[in-house]
Amino acid sequence: MITQSPINKSLSPNSSFKKDVEPAASPLADFFQETFALTKRLFIQLQRRPSTLVAGVIQPFMWLLLFGALFANAPVGLFGEELNYGQFLAPGVIVFTAFSGALNAGLPVMFDREFGFLNRLLVAPLASRYSIVAASTIYIMALSFIQTAVIVAASAFLGAGLPNIAGLVAISLIVFLIVLGVTALSLGLAFALPGHIELIAVIFVTNLPLLFASTALAPLSFMAKWLQTVASLNPLTYAIEPIRYLYLHRDWGISTPVMDTPWISISFGIVLLILLAFDALVLLAIQPLLRRRFA
Amino acid sequence: MATAVLIANLQKSYGSIAAIKDISFVVEQGEIFGLLGPNGAGKTTTIRCLATLAKPDGGQVEVCGISAVDKPKAVRQRLGYVAQEVALDKMLTGRELLELQAALYHLPPVAAKERINSLLELLGLTDYAERKTGTYSGGLRKRLDLAAGLLHQPDILILDEPTVGLDIESRFIVWEFLGQLKAAGTTVLITSHYLEEIDALADRLAIIDQGVVIGSGSPAELKERVGGDRVTLQIKEFTPQEEAQQAKTMLESLAFVKSATINSTRGNSLNLVVERESDALRELEQSLTAKGWPIFSMAQSRPSLDDVYLAATGRTLMDAEMAAAGTRDLKAEKKQSMNRR
Numbered sequence: 001m002i003t004q005s006p007i008n009k010s011l012s013p014n015s016s017f018k019k020d021v022e023p024a025a026s027p028l029a030d031f032f033q034e035t036f037a038l039t040k041r042l043f044i045q046l047q048r049r050p051s052t053l054v055a056g057v058i059q060p061f062m063w064l065l066l067f068g069a070l071f072a073n074a075p076v077g078l079f080g081e082e083l084n085y086g087q088f089l090a091p092g093v094i095v096f097t098a099f100s101g102a103l104n105a106g107l108p109v110m111f112d113r114e115f116g117f118l119n120r121l122l123v124a125p126l127a128s129r130y131s132i133v134a135a136s137t138i139y140i141m142a143l144s145f146i147q148t149a150v151i152v153a154a155s156a157f158l159g160a161g162l163p164n165i166a167g168l169v170a171i172s173l174i175v176f177l178i179v180l181g182v183t184a185l186s187l188g189l190a191f192a193l194p195g196h197i198e199l200i201a202v203i204f205v206t207n208l209p210l211l212f213a214s215t216a217l218a219p220l221s222f223m224a225k226w227l228q229t230v231a232s233l234n235p236l237t238y239a240i241e242p243i244r245y246l247y248l249h250r251d252w253g254i255s256t257p258v259m260d261t262p263w264i265s266i267s268f269g270i271v272l273l274i275l276l277a278f279d280a281l282v283l284l285a286i287q288p289l290l291r292r293r294f295a
Numbered sequence: 296m297a298t299a300v301l302i303a304n305l306q307k308s309y310g311s312i313a314a315i316k317d318i319s320f321v322v323e324q325g326e327i328f329g330l331l332g333p334n335g336a337g338k339t340t341t342i343r344c345l346a347t348l349a350k351p352d353g354g355q356v357e358v359c360g361i362s363a364v365d366k367p368k369a370v371r372q373r374l375g376y377v378a379q380e381v382a383l384d385k386m387l388t389g390r391e392l393l394e395l396q397a398a399l400y401h402l403p404p405v406a407a408k409e410r411i412n413s414l415l416e417l418l419g420l421t422d423y424a425e426r427k428t429g430t431y432s433g434g435l436r437k438r439l440d441l442a443a444g445l446l447h448q449p450d451i452l453i454l455d456e457p458t459v460g461l462d463i464e465s466r467f468i469v470w471e472f473l474g475q476l477k478a479a480g481t482t483v484l485i486t487s488h489y490l491e492e493i494d495a496l497a498d499r500l501a502i503i504d505q506g507v508v509i510g511s512g513s514p515a516e517l518k519e520r521v522g523g524d525r526v527t528l529q530i531k532e533f534t535p536q537e538e539a540q541q542a543k544t545m546l547e548s549l550a551f552v553k554s555a556t557i558n559s560t561r562g563n564s565l566n567l568v569v570e571r572e573s574d575a576l577r578e579l580e581q582s583l584t585a586k587g588w589p590i591f592s593m594a595q596s597r598p599s600l601d602d603v604y605l606a607a608t609g610r611t612l613m614d615a616e617m618a619a620a621g622t623r624d625l626k627a628e629k630k631q632s633m634n635r636r
């Protein structure tokens with residue numbers, strides 16, 4: 001079964017791959033190579049086990065249908081003049097779906113950790129362990145965009161209308177920002193928590209409460225004062241409100257006020273900055289967790 | 296010869312458990328070095344410190360003169376690591392797994408393709424390359440893991456218990472393969488709790504027990520150092536305790552017998568350490584017959600590594616295994632080991 005040559009050159013140590021002797025030719029190229037390979041792995045898994053994607057597309061569809069039916073007979077004008085609940089709901093479902101997907105991003109990493117597969121990555125001379133984060137983010141991002149596209153199409157079909165091209169681009173940007181931050185958060189937890197039971201518990205207690213403590217299902221004005229405050233601090237609200245504005249208005253710019261909080265009203269530009277700050281904060285916060293494992 | 300691995304006064308604790316109290320050894324370039332010890336001795340913990348998966352509490356860990364603590368990336372580049380438990384992605388095919396591994400070590404894609412083909416061939420995996428690893432048998436999985444560890448042509452290959460749980464044929468393949476590796480100039484560090492395996496494979500070894508090194512050198516040196524020959528003597532197939540005791544007292548009075556112990560797990564047979572030069576068997580036979588003792592069986596042998604272990608710890612490796620098996624909470628450890636640093 002084994003080739004019986006006395007000395008097999010291909011088993012000899014070879015230093016031609018050992019770039020560390022001099023500084024690596026291009027750490028950036030290495031980073032792209034490892035990120036690409038790790039991403040490819042996730043997509044191969046998805047392709048051979050597509051149930052995640054199927055469920056991820058069916059679920060928001062059910063949200064739209066069920067919540068839409070729940071409030072079907074709400075008094076006209078309750079959610080704003082000339083606004084039906086379907087129109088109101090679509091942005092909430094877009095953001096919430098992207099959020100849930102991103103919140104689960106840490107699970108595969110946690111299973112890799114428990115299974116020992118992560119050690120394979122940790123003993124390799126990765127250019128940066130952020131490649132693990134990057135791969136998961138790209139993967140989750142792709143799923144989120146597929147889901148978003150389905151929701152946008154479905155809600156157009158259910159009568160919520162369709163934003164123009166610029167609006168769609170802006171929606172993509174907002175989805176991108178919220179998914180980035182939440183994915184990083186979830187991955188951070190996957191490195192920090194003891195096991196998948198704990199991670200699932202955290203996902204469980206954050207997922208729905210954050211949905212209800214946002215403006216996804218009802219506007220601020222419906223809420224108790226304290227909940228208004230909570231919702232105005234919830235990053236989800238900062239993603240939902242501008243998308244809702246985009247759904248209803250064709251004229252908007254960077255300085256258009258797109259959302260109200262109990263204290264001030266906030267322009268589109270500031271909303272983007274707030275989402276960016278959220279991302280930056282999370283990425284910084286998980287850095288020690290990645291390094292903790294003896295970087 | 297240059298030093299491939301240097302471990303000096305290594306220490307590592309998990310909470311109140313001192314997994315490694317004081318371990319030092321040196322692996323020279325091009326040799327097969329064995330770490331031998333019973334379950335729980337600290338072999339895997341040592342390896343994890345070397346492979347930059349765990350951070351030592353104290354001591355030095357160097358690979359080719361590079362500190363694993365200060366320059367982990369440079370060390371990772373030089374090591375191939377095959378863990379005690381094989382962790383493959385069961386959704387990937389063997390080839391896809393190797394492609395991923397190649398990218399993690401930044402092999403240029405064309406070179407990677409060739410390497411993958413030659414390693415698949417070398418380890419007899421070509422026919423299985425396009426199948427998902429989830430369908431592999433234990434032996435196939437281990438071989439694929441071995442191929443992955445060798446993909447970047449490391450200076451040093453670390454194998455943590457490579458043959459545990461393998462069938463005879465796969466075990467044989469691994470052994471033979473290690474021989475080829477050595478011939479090709481790759482340094483190999485292998486852990487095991489099989490005496491025979493280390494005895495046959497290793498150029499040199501360190502025996503560790505409860506987190507300390509209790510002896511190191513070549514197998515021959517170590518055996519030489521404990522001195523004497525071993526004689527296993529059965530008076531009867533099963534000797535009553537009392538008779539065995541009497542025989543022991545008598546035998547101990549003989550000049551060339553250095554020590555005698557009763558092995559109660561083997562029907563109270565007697566284990567003797569006798570002087571190397573003596574014509575022990577003939578003299579024993581004479582003494583026993585003179586005193587009217589029967590002889591069921593008697594055999595003389597050189598000391599084994601187990602005798603080395605016995606001399607240092609007062610128990611056999613097998614006994615140590617049994618003792619360890621009773622006290623370890625493997626489930627808790629598995630969970631904990633994810634959080635090891």
Ligand SMILES: Nc1ncnc2c1ncn2[C@@H]1O[C@H](COP(=O)(O)OP(=O)(O)OP(=O)(O)O)[C@@H](O)[C@H]1O
Nearest residue numbers: 309312314333334335336337338339340628631632
């Ligand atoms: N995560 C952990 N938490 C607590 N104790 C641990 C942990 N890992 C190892 N130990 C303890 O450290 C000691 C050394 O364990 P280690 O896994 O290094 O042994 P080993 O020689 O590899 O054993 P085996 O032959 O069973 O693989 C043991 O006593 C073990 O119980």
Ligand SMILES: [Mg+2]
Nearest residue numbers: 338339340379
């Ligand atoms: Mg072990």
